[in-house]
Amino acid sequence: MSSTDPRAALGALFDAVIVPMAARAEAEGRAPFPSKPDASVESYYVRRPQPAMRREDFVTPSCEGFEDFERRLAAHWRALGRFELADASTRFTEAARAVYALREDASGEVSPFVYVMF
Numbered sequence: 645m646s647s648t649d650p651r652a653a654l655g656a657l658f659d660a661v662i663v664p665m666a667a668r669a670e671a672e673g674r675a676p677f678p679s680k681p682d683a684s685v686e687s688y689y690v691r692r693p694q695p696a697m698r699r700e701d702f703v704t705p706s707c708e709g710f711e712d713f714e715r716r717l718a719a720h721w722r723a724l725g726r727f728e729l730a731d732a733s734t735r736f737t738e739a740a741r742a743v744y745a746l747r748e749d750a751s752g753e754v755s756p757f758v759y760v761m762f
Contacts, residue, residue: 653735653742661732668728710737 666676681688707713718733729736 651742651746653738657735657739661735665728665732710741713737713740 669676707716714733714737717736718730721727721730721733
């Protein structure tokens, strides 16, 4: 894989962001990817502020572009208190660009393996 290959951004995200983040969590005594429930937590249930769904809950605005995606992603992670992830939002955006560039079929043709029903 050459340095101009867009897949390099995916590997770089894993190697430069996710692996070190997991190592820091382990060093702090936190499981980076927990494999079982936390016994110290009484309940994982969270009371929803609004128990009934509204029409707006089913409509999600899309991002205008990669810059908008990066801004919204960072804002979302900051709101959750995940500042380390928010600081890495540029790297996640680079990976998203790479995935977008790797689309196998950008021609708009429907795959013969997909059934289309009318």
